[in-house]
Amino acid sequence: MTSYGQFCPVAKAMEILDERWTLLVVREMLAGSRHFNELRRGVPRMSPALLSKRLRTLERAGLVRRERGRGKVGYALTDAGRDLEGVVGALGVWSLRWIGELGEEDLDPHLLFWDMRRTIPVEAWPRTRTVLAFHLTDLPPGAAAWWLVVAGDEVDVCDHDPGFDVTVDVETSLRTLVELWRADTTWERALGSGAVRLTGPSDARRAVPGWLGRMRLADLAGA
Template sequence: MPSQYGQFCPVAKAMELLDERWTLLVVRELMLGSRHFNALRRGVPRMSPALLSKRLQTLAKAGVVERWQEGNRVSYRLTEAGRELEPIVEAVGRWGVRWIPELGDEDLDPHLLLWDMHRNVDTEAVPDGRTVIAFVFPELDPTTRRWWIVVTADGVDVCDVDPGCPPRVTVESSLRTLTRLWRGDLDWAGVLRSGEIVLHGEPQARRALPRWLPLTGLAGTPRPRREAPVPVGPGAGPPE
């Protein structure tokens, strides 16, 4: 790999691989269990297929990812070197939760949110059989307003078209509120009490939903205390 920084420092050498756009997010997806190209794409929906393929090739060449042929399908897994990145990626995530809490409109993506949420469904808590959880984001365009998480004995999936089975519970929320809840900026009790999130459906399912959808592992990251800004300028000193 050609040197980008011209430094012997190990941090510089590592960043020659890791600071390419999307690279750590591809590692994140592999950490979270994505194994096939299409699953990886769903975790980075704004990344082009060509660039994803290029990043996987680069990571494989660097010994971070290994490529496996499984019949007619190709799978990707982290090597020992790749697995050593897991605490680093998690630490970056916790740092981001603590120190970069702001969310712009461009950061909000219903597909990415539901894809992340579906990976955390507690299948042991969900009743046996087929369970559908519907999501409605009233402020979005009709083409992206409704989503579904479907839980069956075969696994959990995300649908952007009606799966044809009545939902046990429907979550009505703004995309921003549900995203902030998922990140841990808000909590279930608070958003339900305030009416920012409204649940429709079977009473038992409404009560159980927070157990079915435990929050992301980063949600419990302690937030720093936000100090009030110190006034400056004429007359800004402490009162006498």
């Protein structure tokens, strides 16, 4: 870690946190990721080597501890690491309120569906297996098809056909789906403009917005 040479508490904190990806790794752990592959899914454009390096840095700084159970290595936030939850939340809320339109490079279906998988309100879904099939119209054919499968409290995301009956087909762009997840737009506006097209039984179509919900930071931001 490089020192700023200042006694300022903000400067001392940033000596640990301002390296690229570091705070996003903390964000993933606050969201529940505990194992290396889970962390990679939350930061899909971060190389495995760099992720390992950042985890070691966080360990040395006392924010993360390494755990071993059932022959598998995991990572957990210490009290100091968990105490960053308010910082991460405040940064996210500030971003939603003040940072403008997303660039094309910001749109990542892997991160979007990973975030959906761990935070959608499963209690709003039917208790029987329910499948949403997404066709993302602004992606090439090999990356455009995604499936969200909810059975009880279990949520799976597939980028290949899982072979189950589809409850509702959702046709939209990745950009629109990201904007809905971030609450940058509303389902009423997206459906009314034709930016989202739903195909399936009418009761299921009406339920889709509540099934998917939105990112937790949007609620904190009052969006």
